[in-house]
Amino acid sequence: MENQNTTNNIQGNFIDVKEIIKLLARNWHLFAFFLAVSLGIALIFYKYSPAKYRVGATVKINIQERADQDQFGNLEGLRLAPPPKDFENELLVLRSSSIIEDVVKNLNLTTTYYVKDKYFKQEIYRFSPYFVELTEDHVQPIKTLFTIEILNETDFRIVMDKKHIEIYSYTDHSVVYELPEFKIDETYRFGELIENPHMSFKIILNSEFDVNTALDRKYLFSLSALYDQIGTMQSTLEVEPAGEESTVAYVTITGNNIAKSIDFLNSLFENYIDRNLEKKNFLATNTIDYIEDQLASISDSLLFTEQQLQDFRRNYQVLDIAEKANRMYAQLDEYETQERDLERQHTYYRQIQEYFTRNMNSSDLLAPSSMGIEDPVINTLIGELTTANNERNTFIANNQQLSPAFATLNATIENLKTSISENIRYSISNTQVQLNEVRGRINLLNAEINKLPQRQRELIGIERQFNLNSEIYTYLLQKRAEAQIIKVSNLPDSEIIEFPKYHGKAFPDATVTFAFAIFMGFMIPIAIIFLRSFFNETVRTREDVERISPFPVLSEILHHSSSVFQNVVSEFPLSPTTESFRSIRTSLILQSADRSSKVILLTSSINDEGKSFCSLNLATSFTSLKQPTILVNLDMRKPDIFIDKLGTEPLVSIHSYLTENAKLNDLIINTEVPNLDYISSSEINADPVEMLASEKFAELMMRLKEYYSYIIIDTPPIGPVGDAFVVMQYSDINLYISRANYTNWKFMRKKLLELYQKKYQNVHVILNDVRPKWLSGPSTYYTYTYGKSKKNILARIYGKLSKVKTASL
Structure with missing residues (x-):
């Protein structure tokens, strides 16, 4: 269970807020550097980037109800205003490609x-x-x-x-x-x-x-290209409503040139208003043109019949007709007027039917009321069709043909066309029946008139034709005047409340630019620190070791600035590192107070973690107690690194002692350090496990306990080899050395769990090379490796990178 808890703890990788603050504070130099760089870049960017300026205007769009009424409702028979429009649609029209295309062409913006x-x-x-x-x-x-x-x-x-x-x-x-x-x-x-x-x-x-x-x-x-420029201007143009219930819109554009932007908005509004007036005048203009054509035709007939009447009266001296004949001709005039009206209706309905047959655009279709034809059903349907077609044109102008609403609108238009076509067919049939009935009455009345005297009949016919043409001419003049009044009285639905003017610099924005620079000045070093911490798999603090170790952490050894392997306790007795060893010595004495002789074994995960450094300085620390102490070097897989520091060449190595008949006195070296003796590994041996497991080695340990109060054993790391496991049977205390910012916590955890599972006792962990916050720079006094005497290039690069402080596990 304890092992499982250890695994969970290390995987949790918890960092508290206080640790984060401390971590960031230790790397203040990164923040200072990146803030200076980012603010410098922001200043250059702000000063030399091409500026963009914002120009804006305010426009009011009047939305009116125009379904069946307008301001000229008293002009009976004329409903010439366009259908109602929607405020949101008008905002889209203002940004439509068709209007912007006219502006681009007018201002030659290509x-x-x-x-x-x-x-x-x-x-x-x-x-x-x-x-x-x-x-x-x-x-x-x-x-x-x-x-x-x-x-x-x-x-x-x-x-x-x-x-x-x-x-x-x-x-x-x-x-x-x-x-x-x-x-x-x-x-x-x-x-x-x-x-x-x-x-x-x-x-x-x-x-x-x-x-x-x-x-x-x-x-x-x-x-x-024209359409590229249209797209560019469209992307910089913004049209937004002033409020939810408002019909006022804010129109802004961003560009490199203020005068160009002002001219663009002025031209945009001019085109928009002109289009609106053109659209409003379209139906009135069509009606006037139609009436003009009819007036031209009827005026010729009127002149002809007038001249014919004058000639007849002058030639035949006939000025009046009988009362009976007058009544008959008056009734005939009424029937013929009805006939003309029905023929006009019939012709109009045929034209509408032809429009739909040819699938022409129905947006310019004249309503029956504009022709003096009272048909409320068709009037309503054509009004709805015109409205739908205008909405459809708005969708097309804004390139929204793929919208679901566009498909629904097309379906509505087709349904309206079908309904109009059915009503037109019925109206054509009904008008034809009425026309046949009126013509029958005319034929009967003409038969009665034929019974009148010939001169009388001729005069009545001429007068009747003249009066009929005169009435039609007067009627058309009245309708033309009404249509012209509506056209002249039309006003645009939009008005500019605030004309285009400069609204300030849009880019680069000083606040945004420098705020972003400050943000990046903090975020980049934070990212560097935490990314390195995230990918760093080394132990860094005592808390890291406690989270992964099933054994207690005995102490920490502070970093020493020396660049070579040396006896710090002897050469620097007042250094913080020396005090660390004295503290460890005290803890070990308390734990083994009941033993006359204490055997202390040191090992580690891999080499270069400071195990031999700790062995030498711990042994030297015990000598200050005036107790005989011996340092035993059992790392027989590499050259002896203690000889230079202890000042004596060995006569016999432990290898020779265990394999030959060497004497113990020849094996033990008296060093320059008072009360400290030394046994050297001296000769490199490829497989020392058999010698360490021999009876002679057991006898050696027994004899050393008789002579020495403290026996410090330096063993190879347990990661690559298992020598230490064999020697641990003779030790009283086992010290597992780890090195801050160097030892891989995953590998260390694996080896500690292995010791725990094999039930080794009295194991304590020491964290070496701990750097107080007032110290900086990589540690370089562990420079030996198996078969080599210097760090490789990767280790030196890693030492440089370690200047960036990282978070704990």
């Missing part, structure tokens, strides 16, 4: 002019010293910069060199072909045609510009 300063190019508008006049039916290169150098008042130099250039047709609005490379470097006169198979235009000098100010500067211009 040609952009620049002036080049030392580092960047800046767009100029209305202040260019020259203008480009394109040949309309000729292809032109787009998406490239032409450089213009003005030489004098008459000549200029044009330069362009680019690979993979597109050749565009402004007639077809499409890329015709591409060239792998295109170059030009020529001198021309202003106004001269510059033409080759791939381009054709003139450079016209701006007469209002002082050429002398442009001689030492470089100017540029570029051509762009």
Whole structure:
């Protein structure tokens, strides 16, 4: 269970808030560096980035109910206003490609002019010293910069060199072909045609510009495709309602040139208002045109019958007719008026039927009421159809054909067309029946009139025809006047409340730029610190060791700045490292107070963790108690590193002692350190386990206990070899050495659990090379490896990287 808890603890990798704050504080230099760098970059970015400016205006869009009423409701029979419109739809219309296309063409925005300063190019508008006049039916290169150098008042130099250039047709609005490379470097006169198979235009000098100010500067211009420019302007244009219940909209645009943006919005509003008025006047104009055609036709008939009446009365001296004949002709006039009205209705219904047969656009269809035909059902249906068609045109203008609402609207239009067609067929049939009935009455009345005297009949016929034409002419004049009054009285549905004006710098924004720089100045070092901590698998603090170890942590050994392996306790008796060893010595004495002789074994996970360093200094620390102490080097797999520090060459190695008949007195070396003796491994042995498990080694340990109060045994690491496991049967205390920011916690945990599972007793863990916060820099006094005497290059690089402090497990 304890092992399982240990595993869970290490996998939890918990970091508390206090540890995080301490970790960040230890790396303050990273924050200072990245804050300085990010603020410097932000300053350069803010100062040298091409600026973009915001221009805005406010427009009010009036939404009126126009289904069956308008401000001229007293003009009976005329319902010429367009159908109701929706505020949200009008906002989409303001951003529609069709309106922006007119603006781009009016302002010639497909040609952009620049002036080049030392580092960047800046767009100029209305202040260019020259203008480009394109040949309309000729292809032109787009998406490239032409450089213009003005030489004098008459000549200029044009330069362009680019690979993979597109050749565009402004007639077809499409890329015709591409060239792998295109170059030009020529001198021309202003106004001269510059033409080759791939381009054709003139450079016209701006007469209002002082050429002398442009001689030492470089100017540029570029051509762009129409629809690319439309998309660019559309992407920078924003139209938003002022409020949920408001019909006022805020219109803003962001661009590199303030004057250009103001002109764009002014032209946008002008086009929008003109389109609105054109749409409102469309039905009235169509009605007036229709009435004009009818007036032209009826005026000829009226003149003819008037002249005919005058001639008849003059020739035959006939001025009046009998009362009976007068009544008959009056009734005949009434029947013929009905006949004409029915014929007009019949003709109108046939035209509508032909519209639908040809699948023509029904948005310009005249309602029956505009023709003096009272048919409320068809009037309502045509009004609904016109409204639906206008909504459909709005969808198309905004490229929303894929919307589900667009499909629903198409279905509604088809249903309305079907309903109108059915009503038209019924009206045609009904009108034909009424027309046949009236014609029958006319035929009967004509038969009665034929019984009158001939002269009388002729005069009555002429007068009747004249009166009929006169009534029709008067009626059409009245309807034309009504339609003209409505057309003249039309006002736009939109008005500009605030005209376009400068609203400030949009990009780069100082607050956003420097706030983002400060944010990145903190986030980058935080990311570096925590990423390194996340990928760092070494133990760093005592708490790390306690979380993974089933054995108690005895103590910590503070870092020493020496770059070589040395006896710190002897050479630096007042150093913090020496105090660490004295503290360990005290703890070990307390734990083994009941023993006359104490055997202390030191091992570790791998080499370079400071095991031999700890053995030497711990042994030296015990000598200060005036007790005989011996350091036994059982690491027989590498050269002896203690000899240089203890100042004596051995006569016999432990290998010779265990395998030959060497004497114990020859094996033990008296060192320069008082009260400290030493047994050297000296000779390298490939497999010392058999010797350590021999009876002679057991006898050696027994004899050493008789002579020494403290026996310090330095063994090989238990990671690569198992020598220490054999010797642990003779030890009283086993010290497991780990090194901060070096020992891999996963491998260390594995070896500690192995010791725990094998039930080894009196195991204590020591964390070596712990760096207090006032110390920095890598530790370099553990420099030996098996078969080598120096760190490899990867270890030295790792030591440099370890300057970045990392979080605990």
